[in-house]
Amino acid sequence: MRVFVLQAHKASTSPFSLNDLPGSGGRMDIVARFVSSALFVSHGIRKDVMVYVILNGPEDPPKTVRFDARKLKYVSPDERNVASHIRNALLRFKDNGEIETSPGVFISRRGFEDVLRELKNSFRIYWLDEGGRDVEECGLSEGAFVLSDHINFTEDEIKILEKYADEKISLGRISMHADHCVTIIHYLLDRGTAISPPTISHSPKE
Amino acid sequence: MRVFVLQAHKASTSPFSLNDLPGSGGRMDIVARFVSSALFVSHGIRKDVMVYVILNGPEDPPKTVRFDARKLKYVSPDERNVASHIRNALLRFKDNGEIETSPGVFISRRGFEDVLRELKNSFRIYWLDEGGRDVEECGLSEGAFVLSDHINFTEDEIKILEKYADEKISLGRISMHADHCVTIIHYLLDRGTAISPPTISHSPKE
Numbered sequence: 188m189r190v191f192v193l194q195a196h197k198a199s200t201s202p203f204s205l206n207d208l209p210g211s212g213g214r215m216d217i218v219a220r221f222v223s224s225a226l227f228v229s230h231g232i233r234k235d236v237m238v239y240v241i242l243n244g245p246e247d248p249p250k251t252v253r254f255d256a257r258k259l260k261y262v263s264p265d266e267r268n269v270a271s272h273i274r275n276a277l278l279r280f281k282d283n284g285e286i287e288t289s290p291g292v293f294i295s296r297r298g299f300e301d302v303l304r305e306l307k308n309s310f311r312i313y314w315l316d317e318g319g320r321d322v323e324e325c326g327l328s329e330g331a332f333v334l335s336d337h338i339n340f341t342e343d344e345i346k347i348l349e350k351y352a353d354e355k356i357s358l359g360r361i362s363m364h365a366d367h368c369v370t371i372i373h374y375l376l377d378r379g380t381a382i383s384p385p386t387i388s389h390s391p392k393e
Numbered sequence: 394m395r396v397f398v399l400q401a402h403k404a405s406t407s408p409f410s411l412n413d414l415p416g417s418g419g420r421m422d423i424v425a426r427f428v429s430s431a432l433f434v435s436h437g438i439r440k441d442v443m444v445y446v447i448l449n450g451p452e453d454p455p456k457t458v459r460f461d462a463r464k465l466k467y468v469s470p471d472e473r474n475v476a477s478h479i480r481n482a483l484l485r486f487k488d489n490g491e492i493e494t495s496p497g498v499f500i501s502r503r504g505f506e507d508v509l510r511e512l513k514n515s516f517r518i519y520w521l522d523e524g525g526r527d528v529e530e531c532g533l534s535e536g537a538f539v540l541s542d543h544i545n546f547t548e549d550e551i552k553i554l555e556k557y558a559d560e561k562i563s564l565g566r567i568s569m570h571a572d573h574c575v576t577i578i579h580y581l582l583d584r585g586t587a588i589s590p591p592t593i594s595h596s597p598k599e
């Protein structure tokens with residue numbers, strides 16, 4: 188199982204316009220590409236993936252949307268479609284545990300530390316940071332990969348990461364978009380450090 | 394210089410709806426993510442990149458939109474923004490050579506073979522194909538990388554590729570989206586097989 192966690196600092200926690208993901212959505216375009224890169228291969232979905240996006244923007248933060256690839260339906264890789272599932276989750280949000288708002292898409296009142304605390308029980312936690320150990324030196328295994336959006340982790344978030352992360356790793360000296368980091372992590376794991384090959388379900392939708 | 398070429402089989406050659414890139418645009422979402430992955434790093438643009446997208450969908454194919462990173466302005470990495478620049482190019486198209494429709498964005502009446510013939514003069518041409526030689530076996534250098542969208546290259550296109558490509562390479566056994574392939578090519582080149590490090594211009598826009 189590969190888990191990808193995005194701390195989205197400005198991403199809207201109330202319904203936003205699908206015609207303005209960067210502005211009205213608080214860089215919801217970054218969130219959408221992150222989810223898409225984690226889940227999709229050509230003509231299929233990676234079945235062994237879980238994605239958490241922690242929305243921290245206005246008007247009611249924090250909220251966490253979780254995508255479980257094993258149960259996912261009706262999601263396609265374009266930004267607008269992924270964002271529409273997040274928007275739908277926000278519309279149906281109830282402040283009462285985690286609820287499933289469409290097949291494989293869940294929303295809850297969880298923040299950054301809640302998510303990491305939960306994942307810590309089951310996964311090796313990798314903190315992606317340009318100041319970390321080089322990935323080609325330290326290697327990778329299946330686990331939970333924690334990234335930030337276009338804004339660096341805050342001091343408070345760094346304290347949480349220091350508490351829960353097993354390893355701070357870097358993918359190189361160039362600062363990349365979160366979705367590109369996800370693609371590279373998949374590539375490196377697919378290439379051979381993964382314990383088991385990924386399971387992919389092929390769907391008629393690309 | 395890194396050049397990325399996408400043969401977009403169904404992508405619209407007439408103005409399309411920005412609210413329906415997969416449908417009305419003929420999988421223009423794939424085209425947009427491809428362009429975005431080629432050009433953008435976090436908070437900046439890779440200055441040593443050129444992107445060609447060859448649109449072959451209705452109603453007036455083929456048309457080629459070229460993004461020259463050295464001159465590019467006003468483009469941001471979200472799908473809708475990139476697609477809006479392609480739509481603008483289609484609106485301003487004149488069947489009379491290549492014209493610049495916004496800073497760094499050009500359109501012309503060129504098809505797949507026209508683009509490859511032109512690139513052949515200056516670049517080593519890599520044909521991306523799952524049946525090619527494994528990239529970690531044959532290595533990579535700066536060059537022109539030719540990919541297809543969600544539809545495989547046709548027999549006619551394969552004949553053109555056989556004529557112009559220097560090498561047929563594979564990124565692995567999993568069939569990936571074109572934009573993910575671009576991200577991995579950048580990663581591998583950044584990692585050290587590149588002759589010179591990439592030039593990145595940092596802009597206030599992410």
